Amino acid sequence: MTRVLDVARIQLVNWPTLVAYPLAMPALMPLLGLLIDISNGETAIGPHENYLLPMLLGVAVTGHLQTMTQVFPFALGLGVTRRQFAAATALVVTAQAALLGSVLLAFDAVEQLTGGWGRESRIFGIGALHQDGLVAQWAVYTGPIVATSAICVLAGAVFQRWRQTGIYLAVFGGAAVLAAAGAVVATLHWWPSITGFLGDQSSLTLLAAVPLVFALASGGAAWLVLRRATT
Template sequence: MNNRVVTAARLNVVDAKVRLGMPWLVVGAAFLINLLIFVLVRSNVGETGPEYTGALAALYISMAAAYIQTMTQTFPFALSLGLTRRHFYLGVSLVVVMESLMHGVLLTVALAIERATGGWGMDLNFFGVPFLVQSNPVLQVVVYTVPLLALGFLGLLAGTVFRRWGQIGVYTAAIGSTLVLGGLAVLITWQQWWGSVGEFFSATPDLALVGVYPLVLVVLAAAGGFLMVRRATP
């Protein structure tokens, strides 16, 4: 592997304890709050059956935010050190892949502990989000990792848009995305396709929805960011 790519990757993990640990501090705080809430609920109303929470989304949001920050803060510094835009983007892409895989493995371990303890002793499914749970540990890592990859590269793409066109570019991209998604919703409603859309999602295996299809988004976001970063300004 090119030494400059490795250098760019290392530059992005200089503050590894903060970069990799902070998302888990956020997750830990969310977990403790949810645990306390469910303890209070159980003490007041008794057994209520398995409970689910969407607080794990905090980790995924942190992933996207971290890579937006990478492009807005670390990118200019990297160029001042003599790294090229291409080498920096390839290096940070390597970090996205490695970090996503690390989080995926840790989430799988946390899920195993959650299962072994009966949902932390109270049927609380914090890590066991229904559509993410797989019986095979390897597939479990995959379904945790791929959405993290997608959000990481989307964060890079958003940061690259900012570096290329500034706030106008970000607003334009946001408005354009809203118009496209809104237009799609109007079309589906007009053609009365919502039933078919629901059937598609219900008939498609969860593994494909969260472990395969998001890879298309990963490829598009990564390629788009790579093409735009060549003209990005520090």
């Protein structure tokens, strides 16, 4: 375990991308929301929502790509095993997501206390994310971050194993599979059943449980690729 923590510290050399920038993003969102309202000619007349949280995902997960493409070869050169590096990566991803989830929870509380930043605006407490209970709310914030981070780790592992060719094949192959699946579903008229099933699920399931399962699957795939990745 000590060795895994040491490898995690190596990854955190890139702390601005993994920690500082993602933490700064929520603090900027109220200002961005105000600028959006002004550009739309609005002065927050009545309650409204600004959908800025997806920007946080883009900022939070890019560091994991750098971890796989830059830190991984360096760590192997120091004698770190692939298993140790994978465990450290999982630890860093989980810790980052847990920290950001807690920060978003705090900003949601501030948003409520200030009446939506004094403008009846909802950025962190938009209706689709609202949960009763702090733990459930934290899980909804954390789930998508873990899942998106796992995708980036998998993409980085694919790059290390097969370089640009692997990335192109993964993107185009994934798009082809999705297109084929969509065609089959449309042909068999399954869309009403699928949308009905999803509509019956709680937002906690869709935004916490499903992303966690997806993250575990992506992380497992990343490990299988990483075992044979070269530097």
